[in-house]
Amino acid sequence: MKKKRFPGSKLYLALITLITYLPIAVVVVFSFNDSKLPVAWKGFTLHWYQVLLQDHALIEALRNSIVLGVVSCAFAAVIGTLGAIGMARVNYRSKGMMEYLSTVPIMVPEIILGMVFMAFFSLLNLPFGMVTLVIAHTAFCIPYVFTMVKARLVGIDPSLEEAARDLGASPGRTFWDITLPLIMPAVASGCLLSFAMSFDDVVISIFVNGPKLSTLPIKVYTQLKTGVTPEINALCTIILAVVVVVLVVAALLRRRK
Amino acid sequence: MKKKNRWGLCVAPLYLFTLLFVLGPMIYMVAISFAVDNGDGHGFFWQFTVENYTKMTDPVYLQCFTQSFRLAFSTTLLVMLLGYPFGYFMAKLSERGKKTMMFLIMVPFWTSSLLRLYGWIIILQAKGVMNGVLMKLGILERPLKILYSYPAVLIGMVYALLPFMILAVYSSVEKMDWSLVEAARDLGASPARAFLTVTFKLTLPGLLSGVILTFVPSMGLFFIADILGGNKIVLVGSLIQDQLTRGSNWPFAAALAVILTVLTSLMIFLYRKITHVKDLEGIF
Numbered sequence: 001m002k003k004k005r006f007p008g009s010k011l012y013l014a015l016i017t018l019i020t021y022l023p024i025a026v027v028v029v030f031s032f033n034d035s036k037l038p039v040a041w042k043g044f045t046l047h048w049y050q051v052l053l054q055d056h057a058l059i060e061a062l063r064n065s066i067v068l069g070v071v072s073c074a075f076a077a078v079i080g081t082l083g084a085i086g087m088a089r090v091n092y093r094s095k096g097m098m099e100y101l102s103t104v105p106i107m108v109p110e111i112i113l114g115m116v117f118m119a120f121f122s123l124l125n126l127p128f129g130m131v132t133l134v135i136a137h138t139a140f141c142i143p144y145v146f147t148m149v150k151a152r153l154v155g156i157d158p159s160l161e162e163a164a165r166d167l168g169a170s171p172g173r174t175f176w177d178i179t180l181p182l183i184m185p186a187v188a189s190g191c192l193l194s195f196a197m198s199f200d201d202v203v204i205s206i207f208v209n210g211p212k213l214s215t216l217p218i219k220v221y222t223q224l225k226t227g228v229t230p231e232i233n234a235l236c237t238i239i240l241a242v243v244v245v246v247l248v249v250a251a252l253l254r255r256r257k
Numbered sequence: 258m259k260k261k262n263r264w265g266l267c268v269a270p271l272y273l274f275t276l277l278f279v280l281g282p283m284i285y286m287v288a289i290s291f292a293v294d295n296g297d298g299h300g301f302f303w304q305f306t307v308e309n310y311t312k313m314t315d316p317v318y319l320q321c322f323t324q325s326f327r328l329a330f331s332t333t334l335l336v337m338l339l340g341y342p343f344g345y346f347m348a349k350l351s352e353r354g355k356k357t358m359m360f361l362i363m364v365p366f367w368t369s370s371l372l373r374l375y376g377w378i379i380i381l382q383a384k385g386v387m388n389g390v391l392m393k394l395g396i397l398e399r400p401l402k403i404l405y406s407y408p409a410v411l412i413g414m415v416y417a418l419l420p421f422m423i424l425a426v427y428s429s430v431e432k433m434d435w436s437l438v439e440a441a442r443d444l445g446a447s448p449a450r451a452f453l454t455v456t457f458k459l460t461l462p463g464l465l466s467g468v469i470l471t472f473v474p475s476m477g478l479f480f481i482a483d484i485l486g487g488n489k490i491v492l493v494g495s496l497i498q499d500q501l502t503r504g505s506n507w508p509f510a511a512a513l514a515v516i517l518t519v520l521t522s523l524m525i526f527l528y529r530k531i532t533h534v535k536d537l538e539g540i541f
Contacts, residue, residue, distance in 0.1 A: 009346035016339065024365060083267070108473070111498065112477065200370050217369060236372040240367075
């Protein structure tokens with residue numbers, strides 16, 4: 001069917017997209033500005049990028065964020081994927097309840113998750129730091145992986161697994177050779193989304209990070225309240241560049257497939 | 258029997274983790290909300306009380322709830338008005354156009370949301386980009402004072418949450434069977450009528466999912482109000498954070514959190530009742 005387009009629809013899309021990119025563009029532009037204050041353009045400089053390399057606290061925060069994102073994403077990938085596979089095959093009476101409970105972390109406002117974790121971790125006497133951050137982040141990463149893999153499993157043709165079993169493959173082998181490759185894209189996109197959420201989280205982290213450890217978003221948040229240094233702009237520009245490169249490469253790879 | 262056990266083992270980590278780190282903390286939160294704050298800022302003792310809940314009827318806190326709801330409602334309404342047409346138009350683009358659009362939406366997702374807020378500060382501040390441009394063009398004579406006001410917070414909220422609505426609406430328009438619209442048109446419905454009776458109804462799950470995905474977080478995004486509103490706007494989120502960090506009244510913070518959880522669960526429950534869809538559309 002020929003889809004009729006609403007007149008001006010493309011203009012609308014372009015306009016909203018432009019506004020979306022406006023604040024990002026501003027941050028990028030001012031990362032090259034030769035002034036400490038983001039008010040007027042004072043000329044081009046790479047000074048803030050040099051300052052950034054010297055800023056050990058900021059680099060440390062970036063490292064913490066990456067470690068936190070990767071570790072909680074890995075835990076979530078294993079727990080979420082296994083959970084989705086298992087859930088599709090068992091029929092416990094508690095199943096529906098568990099499915100609901102496991103997605104609670106992304107259904108309640110973040111601040112509530114942050115505060116219950118803070119209270120609970122003090123009850124358990126866990127030292128606040130990387131461990132508590134990883135537990136909290138794993139909790140809100142699991143739902144993304146779990147739900148995506150679950151949706152993918154529903155779409156898999158059961159005859160594929162049956163065929164493998166009929167041809168003599170063990171259940172383990174069938175899982176490894178048939179099921180896993182089929183759900184891998186869902187696991188991957190679940191992981192990507194989890195990492196993005198973890199890398200950007202400030203509300204939950206701020207409750208469980210403890211006094212010594214800082215993640216990048218927490219660092220930025222503190223600076224926004226006290227005074228922003230332009231090297232943050234520089235760091236954001238670098239991250240943006242990396243993201244764009246990764247996304248473009250991913251898109252190209254997908255096209256080649 | 259043996260086979261069943263093996264798959265049971267698969268769900269074990271999920272069950273364990275969820276019981277220990279989701280259900281456990283939630284129950285603990287409810288328990289604390291009925292405890293008594295011991296006033297020294299460092300704890301509470303176990304004595305049953307409902308005082309933490311009755312305290313919320315104090316006009317100061319009621320006003321905070323009203324303010325949060327007002328902001329959440331206006332945010333959701335704006336996000337809906339801006340996001341629905343966006344998702345709808347986007348789904349009508351060519352395959353190539355859709356892919357490009359998706360790419361353009363995903364990139365900001367990956368950049369720090371705080372940094373994007375900072376971008377808005379640079380734009381909105383009195384001597385900032387927007388006023389500079391508008392004054393040069395002669396549209397404004399004096400700079401607008403938007404930053405640290407209600408409109409600035411609203412802009413920040415709408416900006417942060419719009420992508421969720423777009424993705425939710427887009428995915429449900431994408432899945433729609435266009436021949437139904439065609440049928441309606443063939444049977445003599447005007448384009449507007451066909452849209453309202455067919456398209457809109459079929460994409461309602463997406464729209465409602467978007468509503469939840471914006472409404473629920475907007476109750477808790479205290480940092481946007483904090484940064485763009487400059488402490489003038491106190492939301493439930495900020496109140497909870499304040500009670501936990503400065504006030505250190507855990508039982509009261511817990512009670513606020515319980516109320517907020519109940520309200521948001523109610524919304525999700527209603528969503529499922531209305532749309533008969535179990536998972537929220539769009540994020541997955």
